[in-house]
Amino acid sequence: MEVLKVDNLKKRYITKTVIDDLNFSLDEGKIYGLLGPNGSGKTTLIKLIAGVTQPSAGNILVAERKIGPATKQLVSYLPTINHLPKWMTVDKCLQLYKNFYQDFDAQLAEERVDMVGLKGNQKITSLSTGMLGRLKIVLAMSRKAKLYLLDEPFNGLDPNSREKVLKMILESIREDCTILISTHIIHEVESILDEVLFLNNGQIALKGNVDDLRFQKKMSIEEIYKEVYENV
Amino acid sequence: MFNFIKFEWQRRWKFFLSGIVVFILTNIDLYSRMLAKKPPNFISVLLISILFALCASLVLDQMGRVYRTLFTDEGYLELTLPLSGYKLLGAKFLAVVLECIAVVLIVGMVLYVDLLFTANTYPEIFHLPPLSWDDVLILVQIIMFILCGYFTLLLMVYLSFVLAKSIFASFKYGKLITVLCFLLIGKILGVITDLVLINSNFSFGAPGVLVPIGDWAKIFVIIGLLFISTAYLLDRKVNL
Numbered sequence: 001m002e003v004l005k006v007d008n009l010k011k012r013y014i015t016k017t018v019i020d021d022l023n024f025s026l027d028e029g030k031i032y033g034l035l036g037p038n039g040s041g042k043t044t045l046i047k048l049i050a051g052v053t054q055p056s057a058g059n060i061l062v063a064e065r066k067i068g069p070a071t072k073q074l075v076s077y078l079p080t081i082n083h084l085p086k087w088m089t090v091d092k093c094l095q096l097y098k099n100f101y102q103d104f105d106a107q108l109a110e111e112r113v114d115m116v117g118l119k120g121n122q123k124i125t126s127l128s129t130g131m132l133g134r135l136k137i138v139l140a141m142s143r144k145a146k147l148y149l150l151d152e153p154f155n156g157l158d159p160n161s162r163e164k165v166l167k168m169i170l171e172s173i174r175e176d177c178t179i180l181i182s183t184h185i186i187h188e189v190e191s192i193l194d195e196v197l198f199l200n201n202g203q204i205a206l207k208g209n210v211d212d213l214r215f216q217k218k219m220s221i222e223e224i225y226k227e228v229y230e231n232v
Numbered sequence: 233m234f235n236f237i238k239f240e241w242q243r244r245w246k247f248f249l250s251g252i253v254v255f256i257l258t259n260i261d262l263y264s265r266m267l268a269k270k271p272p273n274f275i276s277v278l279l280i281s282i283l284f285a286l287c288a289s290l291v292l293d294q295m296g297r298v299y300r301t302l303f304t305d306e307g308y309l310e311l312t313l314p315l316s317g318y319k320l321l322g323a324k325f326l327a328v329v330l331e332c333i334a335v336v337l338i339v340g341m342v343l344y345v346d347l348l349f350t351a352n353t354y355p356e357i358f359h360l361p362p363l364s365w366d367d368v369l370i371l372v373q374i375i376m377f378i379l380c381g382y383f384t385l386l387l388m389v390y391l392s393f394v395l396a397k398s399i400f401a402s403f404k405y406g407k408l409i410t411v412l413c414f415l416l417i418g419k420i421l422g423v424i425t426d427l428v429l430i431n432s433n434f435s436f437g438a439p440g441v442l443v444p445i446g447d448w449a450k451i452f453v454i455i456g457l458l459f460i461s462t463a464y465l466l467d468r469k470v471n472l
Contacts, residue, residue: 013402014402014403047472050308050312051311051312052307052308052311052312052470052472053470053471053472054398054468054469054470054471068316069314069315069316069319070314072312072313072314072315073314075312077308077312079305079308081305081308082305083305083306083307083308083309084306084309085243085306085309087243088243092242096239099235099238099239100235100313100314100315101314
């Protein structure tokens, strides 16, 4: 079943087209890697699916619904920036998610907060970049969402934290959910990806099953990435 | 929606509490000095300054609630909550309305206690004037008129922010565009007010009626239109 369907999607600014006539769909139960160099349109695409930016043309359907409050209940979005209010504590963030998202598992989130070495009474302003990254992933992955949009989830994380985050992503995988991970750190996620989408200038440069691509090209995904973007 | 109001107030309850405490302290200080016929001292000036700063912060904070959603990273949280633009703006606006009503009630209660106290302490020089039902109605209308003016101003500011981040989002200098939008909306509303709200002469002659019902309806229609257009843009057109 298709969790996400993108049809003729365009996003234009005055002088630049960021997403150019994009068509693809994501199936249930798979982990997708959204790969591409800086400025290729990855973050814009994720923002469009999350509903924080509007397309210039085209359609996006999440579980056959147009982007709106209903799809926001199905999509768990992890942005690159710190979107958590600075006055909050870790506990308050969990409370906020619990109040707004019906699928948020507060007990699981509390366990994960402990697991990643955070405390409930810590203020957001007192957290380091790594700690904040871990909290954001705990919040996003403690939802039983249909679609997870993870924009650069490993940004600013040390190797140990990356390992914990990766473990959390793997633990959150269910048959009825789909994960879309946008990242530059390909070797960290290569082992968990089922499919990859290579984005270039707002268009899909290459798309396919990870195992098939590796078999056809006799290369790792990281090597394929270098090949696809060697002139970029 | 009510969860969002709770969330808005969780971040501000200390600010509100400090405002109430400073207001009561200022009132006690000024009132006791007035009774003792002493001039205000440094403490009085300091309390008045703090109170003034708190009032200014509250107004700026209320104006900035939509700014925070659209121009700071917190917008990525607020705009991905499962709320429509109407509910999001409705929650923010309702929170502001309730705050203003609370401020009016607290100020009114404290001033009323002052008057009662004066009337009881100095019955020979001060009597509470008997309030008729018509006087109360006039007083309520004056307060409502001021509040409606403030709400209209707030919605004009909100609409300007939303326009800068929706229709004009592709342009650089979003904050400058906000100012231009505000001036333009102000001009348009001025024209509409001149055309529609012609009856701006308060009718003090009629008992209990300061602003005719027809004018109230026009004021509420303007507030409603500002709210609906802002919420529509927030719901459908915003580009972070």
